[in-house]
Amino acid sequence: MGAAPLHREVERRLVEHDVRYTRGRRAVVDALADSPGPRSAAELVVTMDDPVPLSSLYRTLSVLEESDVVVPHLATKGIARYELAEWLTGHHHHFICTSCGAVEDIELTPTDEEAVDSLVDRIAERAGYVPTNHELEIAGLCKECA
Amino acid sequence: MGAAPLHREVERRLVEHDVRYTRGRRAVVDALADSPGPRSAAELVVTMDDPVPLSSLYRTLSVLEESDVVVPHLATKGIARYELAEWLTGHHHHFICTSCGAVEDIELTPTDEEAVDSLVDRIAERAGYVPTNHELEIAGLCKECA
DNA sequence: CCTAGAATGAGAATCGTTCTCGTTAACTAT
DNA sequence: ATAGTTAACGAGAACGATTCTCATTCTAGG
Ligand SMILES: [Mn+2]
Ligand SMILES: [Mn+2]
Ligand SMILES: [Zn+2]
Ligand SMILES: [Zn+2]
Numbered sequence: 574m575g576a577a578p579l580h581r582e583v584e585r586r587l588v589e590h591d592v593r594y595t596r597g598r599r600a601v602v603d604a605l606a607d608s609p610g611p612r613s614a615a616e617l618v619v620t621m622d623d624p625v626p627l628s629s630l631y632r633t634l635s636v637l638e639e640s641d642v643v644v645p646h647l648a649t650k651g652i653a654r655y656e657l658a659e660w661l662t663g664h665h666h667h668f669i670c671t672s673c674g675a676v677e678d679i680e681l682t683p684t685d686e687e688a689v690d691s692l693v694d695r696i697a698e699r700a701g702y703v704p705t706n707h708e709l710e711i712a713g714l715c716k717e718c719a
Numbered sequence: 720m721g722a723a724p725l726h727r728e729v730e731r732r733l734v735e736h737d738v739r740y741t742r743g744r745r746a747v748v749d750a751l752a753d754s755p756g757p758r759s760a761a762e763l764v765v766t767m768d769d770p771v772p773l774s775s776l777y778r779t780l781s782v783l784e785e786s787d788v789v790v791p792h793l794a795t796k797g798i799a800r801y802e803l804a805e806w807l808t809g810h811h812h813h814f815i816c817t818s819c820g821a822v823e824d825i826e827l828t829p830t831d832e833e834a835v836d837s838l839v840d841r842i843a844e845r846a847g848y849v850p851t852n853h854e855l856e857i858a859g860l861c862k863e864c865a
Numbered sequence: 866c867c868t869a870g871a872a873t874g875a876g877a878a879t880c881g882t883t884c885t886c887g888t889t890a891a892c893t894a895t
Numbered sequence: 896a897t898a899g900t901t902a903a904c905g906a907g908a909a910c911g912a913t914t915c916t917c918a919t920t921c922t923a924g925g
Binding site (some may be wrong): 592593595596597598625628629633650 | 871872875876881882891
């Protein structure tokens with residue numbers, strides 16, 4: 574999704590929740606849209622042009638989370654990383670480096686995603702559940718750490 | 720696995736790591752073996768008969784984690800919950816109820832697990848990673864909440 | 866413009882977790 | 896069993912990520 578349609582979608586969602594889509598909130602959405610994976614508050618603050626106080630950044634993230642614009646990702650102990658929700662970015666999975674802790678998005682080929690989907694359906698049904706979503710996280714060594 | 724064989728396995732592993740299997744460490748392993756799901760330090764401390772100082776409990780958990788006797792499970796923001804490692808309990812996946820938050824183990828059939836394994840290998844290789852582990856979490860409504 | 870309510874920023878406070886260091890318990894060799 | 900050596904423990908301080916407070920600054924509407 575381009576930047577303009579993204580902002581339009583986000584604004585519509587925030588207005589529904591009676592919150593304003595301010596400069597600071599746009600900046601966070603932009604930073605997350607530019608990121609190849611989930612980012613923590615500390616990681617975001619260095620990528621953003623105008624310096625943002627952490628207290629404001631955390632508040633912004635929790636406002637965005639409340640409106641389901643961003644979703645927290647809890648792969649690293651003691652740190653919450655955020656990414657745009659899948660209704661904005663599309664469904665994807667994650668790779669987590671066991672050495673340096675980096676988290677990167679993995680987009681599956683349609684064939685692989687179908688394979689995962691049908692496997693998840695089969696597994697869940699066998700266990701007696703109705704699946705609405707799934708999360709596949711692959712751990713290992715990233716290119717840097719290999 | 721019964722309690723006695725469990726302790727024998729854990730002791731062997733700890734001795735390999737030049738670490739003693741003390742009374743306090745046994746108590747934590749017992750508490751986790753009795754738990755129907757991952758438990759945080761704060762949750763464990765109320766479960767255990769003799770009161771354990773949090774500083775000791777945290778140290779015990781990190782010692783056990785270092786020897787791969789327990790693994791952290793990071794489903795809740797800001798809290799680490801621990802469970803016995805899969806070589807003690809068997810490889811399994813998790814189902815997470817989007818309504819009540821319950822986390823339940825899912826054991827795959829050998830066929831399904833092989834399918835997941837090969838899919839993970841293919842996905843990771845295509846993205847340029849060397850996978851050492853994977854985690855598949857299925858979200859949906861549990862039997863209670865359906 | 867004015868004004869009321871919302872958002873922001875600086876810093877204090879909180880909370881889970883880790884660290885420090887003096888004391889205690891566990892293994893080893895006698 | 897005893898003594899010596901070292902690892903483990905416990906109490907509290909310290910730490911880091913996050914949240915809270917509150918005074919100030921924006922912003923949308925009138
Ligand atoms: Mn992602
Ligand atoms: Mn998928
Ligand atoms: Zn890495
Ligand atoms: Zn449920």
